[in-house]
Amino acid sequence: MSATTPQSGVARLAEAFAARRRPAALMPYVMGGFPTLADSLAIARACIEVGADVIELGVPYSDPLADGPVIQAAGARALAGGADLAGVLEVARAIAPEVPVVVMAYANMVLAPGAQRFLERLRIAGASGLIVPDLPLEESGRLRAIADALGIALVPLIAPTTPQRRLAQIAACARGFLYLVSVTGTTGERSLEELRYAELIAAARPHTQLPLALGFGIASAEHARAAVQAGAEGVVIGSRLVRAAEAAERPAEAVAEVLARIAEGLVR
Amino acid sequence: MAGTIEQRFGPYGGRYVPETLMPALQELEAAWSQARVDRSFQAQLSAQLSEFAGRPTPIYPARRLSEQLGWEVLLKREDLNHTGSHKLNNALGQVLLAQRMGKRRIIAETGAGQHGVATATACARCGLECVVYMGAEDVRRQRPNVQRMALLGARVVAVQAGARTLKEAVSAAIRDWVANVESTHYVIGSAVGPAPYPALVRDLQRVIGSEARAQVLERCGRLPGRVIACVGGGSNAIGIFSAFLEDAQVQLIGVEAGGEGLAGSRHGAPLTVRGRPGVLHGSLSAVLQDEEGQIREAHSVSAGLDYPGAGPEHAFLRDSGRARYVAVTDAQALAAFRKLCRLEGIIPALESAHALAWLADDAPPGELDLLCLSGRGDKDLAEVIALSEGAAGAAQGELEGR
Ligand SMILES: Cc1ncc(COP(=O)(O)O)c(C=O)c1O
Numbered sequence: 327m328s329a330t331t332p333q334s335g336v337a338r339l340a341e342a343f344a345a346r347r348r349p350a351a352l353m354p355y356v357m358g359g360f361p362t363l364a365d366s367l368a369i370a371r372a373c374i375e376v377g378a379d380v381i382e383l384g385v386p387y388s389d390p391l392a393d394g395p396v397i398q399a400a401g402a403r404a405l406a407g408g409a410d411l412a413g414v415l416e417v418a419r420a421i422a423p424e425v426p427v428v429v430m431a432y433a434n435m436v437l438a439p440g441a442q443r444f445l446e447r448l449r450i451a452g453a454s455g456l457i458v459p460d461l462p463l464e465e466s467g468r469l470r471a472i473a474d475a476l477g478i479a480l481v482p483l484i485a486p487t488t489p490q491r492r493l494a495q496i497a498a499c500a501r502g503f504l505y506l507v508s509v510t511g512t513t514g515e516r517s518l519e520e521l522r523y524a525e526l527i528a529a530a531r532p533h534t535q536l537p538l539a540l541g542f543g544i545a546s547a548e549h550a551r552a553a554v555q556a557g558a559e560g561v562v563i564g565s566r567l568v569r570a571a572e573a574a575e576r577p578a579e580a581v582a583e584v585l586a587r588i589a590e591g592l593v594r
Numbered sequence: 595m596a597g598t599i600e601q602r603f604g605p606y607g608g609r610y611v612p613e614t615l616m617p618a619l620q621e622l623e624a625a626w627s628q629a630r631v632d633r634s635f636q637a638q639l640s641a642q643l644s645e646f647a648g649r650p651t652p653i654y655p656a657r658r659l660s661e662q663l664g665w666e667v668l669l670k671r672e673d674l675n676h677t678g679s680h681k682l683n684n685a686l687g688q689v690l691l692a693q694r695m696g697k698r699r700i701i702a703e704t705g706a707g708q709h710g711v712a713t714a715t716a717c718a719r720c721g722l723e724c725v726v727y728m729g730a731e732d733v734r735r736q737r738p739n740v741q742r743m744a745l746l747g748a749r750v751v752a753v754q755a756g757a758r759t760l761k762e763a764v765s766a767a768i769r770d771w772v773a774n775v776e777s778t779h780y781v782i783g784s785a786v787g788p789a790p791y792p793a794l795v796r797d798l799q800r801v802i803g804s805e806a807r808a809q810v811l812e813r814c815g816r817l818p819g820r821v822i823a824c825v826g827g828g829s830n831a832i833g834i835f836s837a838f839l840e841d842a843q844v845q846l847i848g849v850e851a852g853g854e855g856l857a858g859s860r861h862g863a864p865l866t867v868r869g870r871p872g873v874l875h876g877s878l879s880a881v882l883q884d885e886e887g888q889i890r891e892a893h894s895v896s897a898g899l900d901y902p903g904a905g906p907e908h909a910f911l912r913d914s915g916r917a918r919y920v921a922v923t924d925a926q927a928l929a930a931f932r933k934l935c936r937l938e939g940i941i942p943a944l945e946s947a948h949a950l951a952w953l954a955d956d957a958p959p960g961e962l963d964l965l966c967l968s969g970r971g972d973k974d975l976a977e978v979i980a981l982s983e984g985a986a987g988a989a990q991g992e993l994e995g996r
Contacts, residue, residue, distance in 0.1 A: 388888040389761070389874065391768050392612040398755065411886055433610045434873040438887030460610045460873070485614035487775060492617070510614055511773035 334477030335454030338426045339502040342379050343537040348592035349554045351379035353539060354585055355430070355564035358383050358417050359409025360400040361577055367417045368578035369571055374425050376585045381421060382457070382562060385414050385431040392459035394514030396565040400572060411435065415451040422452030428481060428502070430457045433465070441469045445476050455479035455502045463496050470499060479503075484530055486510045486522050497533035503560060504534055507542045508553075514565050516543030523556035531557070547591030554592055563588055599627055601789040604913060606906035609788040610873045611768070618775045623790040625695050630797055635694065642686050643801065646719060647676040649683075651802075653809045653964070658937040665960045667953065668818065669940075669967045670806045670834065677712045679943060679969030680802055680830045685712035685781055687798035689720055692779035699723045699778040703767040705732055705760035705826065706898035706945065707739025708969055709783030714748035716781075724748040727766040729759040732897045735977050757891040760826075760901045764875050784827025785905035788876030792832075792905050799833025802966060807837045810964055820845040820957075823966035824948040825865065825919065826898045828905035830968040835917060845918065848908060849952045851894035852921035862892035865904050865912050865919035874903040880912070895924035895981070896944035896974075926951035931971065931978060943969035944978070 333341075343351055354373040358366050370381055386401035386409050393401070411431075418427045429448055436444045436458055448456060456478055461469065466480065473480040479502030484493055487510055497504060506526045509516055521543055530538055539560030540553045546566075553561045566588070567581050574580030602608055609619055629635040643649040651671045660667045672680040685702070692700060700722050704710030710726040717724035726743055730752040733740050743750050755762045764782075771780040785795040803821075810818055821838050823831035825848040838844045853861035861867075864880035872881035874889055882890040882902035894900040911917035922930075927944055930951035934942045942950060946968045953965060971978070 388756070389765055391765060391875075392772070394769070402755070405888065432873075432887075434881075434883065434889070435887040437873060437878075438870070438883070438885065459612055460876075462609060462611065462613050462616050464616075465608055465610055483613045485612070485616075487614050487617050489617055496613075507612075507614065509773075510775060512612075512769050 335426065336477060336479045336501055338454045339380065339479055342426050343503065343559060346379045347377070348589065349594050350558045350592050351537070351539070351560035352377055352589050352592060353380045353382055353560050353562045354378050354567055355382040355384060355562055357386060357397065357400045357404060357568055358414030359386050359404030359407060360568065361403065361571060362407055363409055363413045363417065365571065365577045367420055369581045370417060370421045372578040372582035373585055374421065376582050376589060378425055380426050380428060380560070382428045382430055383414060383418055385411060385429060385435060387432040387435060390432060392512055394512040394565060396569050397513050400568045415447060418451040418453050426454035427452065428455035428457060429453045430459065433458050433461045436469065441472050445472050445478055448478055449476050453478065455481050457481045457483070457505060459483060463499060473501070481505050483507050484526070486526060490529065493529060494533045497530065500534055500536055503537040503539050504530055505562070506530060506538055506540050508540045509543045511542070513542050515545040518548055518552060521549070521552070523553050523558065527557045547588050550588050550591030551593065554594060561592070599623055599790045600793045603907045603910035606871065606879045606909045607789055607792060607877050609876060610878065611788045611876045612772055614772050615775060619788055619790065621695070625691060626790055626794050629691055629694060635690070639687055639690055642690065643683065647682050647686060648674065649801065650805045651675050653806055653813065656938050659934070662937065663953070666962045668810060668964045670802060670964060672802060672830065672966060672968045673940065673942065673970035677708070677715050678972065679708040679712065680799060680833065681709040681712035681783060682715065683801055683833070684783065684795050684798045684829060685709065685716045688779070688781040689713065689716035689722065692781070693720055693722070695779065697777065697779040699774065700781055701725045701727070701767050701770050701778055702781045703727045703760065703763035703783060705763065705900060706896065706943070707732065707736040707743070707973055708898060710748065710750065711739050711742045711746070713781050714743045714746035717748065718746045725770065726750050727753050727763040727770070729753050729757070729763045731758040732760065732763070736897055736973050737976065739973050759897065761889065761892065768875065784829040785832045785907060786827040786875055786877065786903060792877065792907055795829050796832045796836055796907060799829050800836045802830065802833040803835065803837025806834060806964060814962060816962070817841055817844050818964035819961045820847055820963045822847045822849065822949045822953060822963060824849050824899060824945045824968060825904055825908060826901050826945060827903065828908045830966050832905060832907055834966045835911070839916065846911070846916065847952065848917055848919045849949045850919060850921040851892070851896060851899035851948060852923040853893040855923055856921055859890060860893035861921065862894040862899050862901055863921035864902060865908055866921040871909065877906045879906040879909045880904045895927060896948065898943070898945040899948060920952055920956065922948050922951040922956065926955055928978065928981060930954050940967070941971040942967055943971045944974045945969060
């Protein structure tokens with residue numbers, strides 16, 4: 327690679343996890359285009375202010391099978407407001423100089439322009455990683471090969487239902503970090519009792535050196551603290567922030583406030 | 595039927611689902627690859643199909659229709675199957691399979707309500723809990739089936755997302771499955787979804803084609819020239835087609851929902867319009883979508899065909915040239931619906947009326963055709979009457995100079 331080539335996404339993510347100031351990296355999810363494109367950029371910037379280590383940026387999709395009602399509705403509203411991939415990647419481009427961005431997009435949006443073109447657009451926007459929640463290990467080989475060539479981390483998900491052998495196979499192909507889905511279910515806020523942090527971390531830890539991030543259902547400082555105690559090296563906060571944005575007159579301020587409170591739980 | 599279960603049909607099919615579901619799909623695949631060659635399971639299923647569902651269904655020579663067309667037409671009478679459509683063949687098989695797998699809770703989606711009724715029926719028969727997801731718009735236009743499901747002890751959940759039709763009902767069912775996968779089996783209602791569903795549903799619907807092929811041979815001493823079926827997700831079509839795939843001289847015709855016409859976007863004919871393939875509900879196949887890969891809403895007068903996707907095996911049969919896919923409009927289907935009522939004393943489902951409409955309006959002359967009459971039309975009466983009263987009102991208005 328030439329000297330002007332920007333740092334690879336994989337390296338940027340590794341650095342962000344290594345440089346985190348809390349026991350677990352703070353990883354807010356922002357739905358691109360929600361409530362408006364400008365709001366989603368403002369929300370992302372507010373999250374950076376609060377100290378986000380990585381930003382997960384959702385691309386709104388018509389049929390988000392891994393998402394619960396809050397993110398579903400936000401995606402539908404973003405689409406109705408005219409959000410598209412180009413708009414969401416503008417948000418990525420604006421914040422990527424400050425924080426590594428991991429784009430979350432459903433498989434059909436990746437396949438529509440072709441995996442190569444999709445990933446090139448991500449790279450041009452400065453994104454560091456990609457999560458495709460409906461692309462399991464068996465379907466992801468080609469996409470990962472292209473992502474590797476472009477230096478974009480294809481981050482896989484592990485679920486509570488994933489058996490040990492499969493977990494090992496997925497972990498072996500992971501890039502950037504391993505995303506542990508903390509509930510058997512879609513995205514959405516959950517009571518602490520429903521979450522299986524310790525079990526998941528214990529199952530995944532032997533299979534990878536990569537950071538382990540917990541997501542789905544994390545909605546409070548108590549959740550965050552429990553995640554840290556279970557050994558998580560990152561926490562993804564999604565629906566709770568989207569709900570804050572949905573209800574507020576000033577979405578960015580509302581999200582920042584909720585995120586700051588959750589971040590207080592990231593202590594040992 | 596031994597051997598492996600297809601994951602892909604050419605490039606189509608696959609498993610594009612959240613990781614949470616992958617182990618369940620592998621478990622289902624393993625269970626079906628055993629059950630479909632297990633004599634005792636097959637004996638149990640065929641006993642149920644005859645004692646409970648009333649199979650075999652007859653083939654019926656539609657004499658007055660044949661006279662009008664000028665060639666012979668045989669109807670495979672899935673409307674006479676218990677619950678009024680072919681859907682019970684699949685629902686019964688999957689519910690028995692779920693029982694064998696130790697699942698206590700069953701979920702399903704439904705469009706026209708026929709698959710929901712079939713699944714509720716099979717669950718009542720087996721004493722299992724049943725939840726059916728149905729788009730709120732379909733709850734409105736297929737009211738009698740909602741009432742039937744309630745009587746059968748199922749809980750019907752009206753889905754309010756999007757266009758509130760079949761696509762959203764499938765999405766809601768998949769999300770339920772993601773959350774309850776350990777206790778629950780998802781009885782998908784058509785030959786769609788992630789592997790192994792398209793092959794599983796085809797295997798269970800193949801009884802339509804196996805019976806019909808033998809019946810036509812016995813009655814006519816030869817095979818039909820064409821086999822015609824409507825295609826929503828494609829389960830009745832793949833069920834009847836699959837028994838004729840090796841008979842190269844038999845043409846296979848799938849009839850999709852042309853809605854308000856293929857020129858616009860208000861239709862449900864992804865195979866016919868041949869757009870770029872896409873992923874919907876876990877498999878890669880023909881799908882209605884925009885440039886960026888957002889799935890488009892379908893439109894059809896018939897709730898069971900109001901779906902922007904189609905089963906992956908159909909996409910494969912289309913590309914290989916083995917089957918041909920065409921579409922007829924809402925208006926054609928409504929006219930064919932009336933025609934069959936008057937000519938043959940059979941009230942067909944609006945879905946099946948699409949296959950009839952192609953035969954009545956668009957088919958080149960044939961010799962001997964076999965058409966899958968996938969269901970009966972009782973569920974559609976209110977909708978058809980409302981639509982024709984609307985049309986009659988408009989015609990009346992014209993006469994009176996309004
Ligand atoms: C009577 C009848 N025919 C056909 C269909 C379409 O489904 P498929 O294409 O899976 O046969 C339906 C769906 O609800 C139906 O009720």
